[in-house]
Structure formats: structure tokens, C-alpha cells
Amino acid sequence: MNTPQQAPELQVAQWFNSPEPITLAALHGKVVVIEAFQMLCPGCVAHGLPQVQKLRRVFPEEHVVVLGLHTVFEHHAAMTPVALEAFLHEYKIRFPVGVDAPAEIGPIPRTMAAYGMRGTPSLLLIDRAGRLREHHFGQVEDMALGAQVALLLGECGDDSATA
Secondary structure: OOOOOEOOOOOEEEEEOOOOOOOOHHHOOOEEEEEEEOOOOHHHHHHHHHHHHHHHHHOOOOOEEEEEEEOOOOOHHHOOHHHHHHHHHHOOOOOOEEEEOOOOOOOOOHHHHHHOOOOOOEEEEEOOOOEEEEEEEOOOOHHHHHHHHHHHHHOOOOHHHHO
């Protein structure tokens, strides 16, 4: 069995729905769910983003933090921060969303590369100790995701976290 590794810090160029930059270090003690997406990704729009919106409503924010990561590796000209702001408004996405910092060389943004993401949608689960516990590419079944988050919450012995 592999020992979980510390999650790489997010490398974000700009944040939406947050008054200040967010770091994983500052979220230590909480379970963190990161949905990596692109606006033009059908799986992201149809499944990934609605799923984490539901997750945010189900689990209390003091225990589970949901973040979006707009990680653009194609169609760069169409997916500007201005377009993203309109997208977030139209889809009523209220949780913080970071724009993955562009690579110095090549199309793969920095956080996407640091996590070895294969594409979007990608979903990352980080435990309260800041360790990457799950890395999903593609669609994740709702019940399976809820169970994974509940298990991570249960590791700290806080039974009220899932209420």
C-alpha cells in the first residue's frame, strides 16, 4: 500500500469567488476537494462541476472545502479570465475558483503538471494533513465520492462532520 504524499501547493494566477489567495497550507485541518475543469469540457459542465456544487451543499464548509481549478491546456484564446467570470456567474458557481498558472514552456499549466493530471475533469481529494489521497480522471460516481469524503472526515474522529 502506498503512503500518501503531501499534496503539491496550488499555483494559481488569479482567484475568483475569494477575497484573497488560497493556499493548501492555510486549509490544513480540513478535507479539500479540488475540481480541475475547463469551461469548454462537456464532462466538466455536465458532471464534474454540478457534482462538487452538491458536495459543497452536503458537507459543512468548516470541515470540507471545495475549490475549482480552471486548468486550460487547449483553446487558450477562448478561455480568458473574462470568459471564466461570466461562466461562473451563469452556472452559479460560488465556491473559490483559481486559474491554473500557465507553464513557462508548453501548454500544460503548472498545477496540472505538478499533479500529473491527464485532462479534465480531474478531481483531487486532500486529507486534513494535506496529503493527496485520491486523484480521479473523468467521471466519479456521486455515492463513491461522498463515501470517500466521509471516510477522510472519519479519520479524524469527528462524527459531527458529516451531519
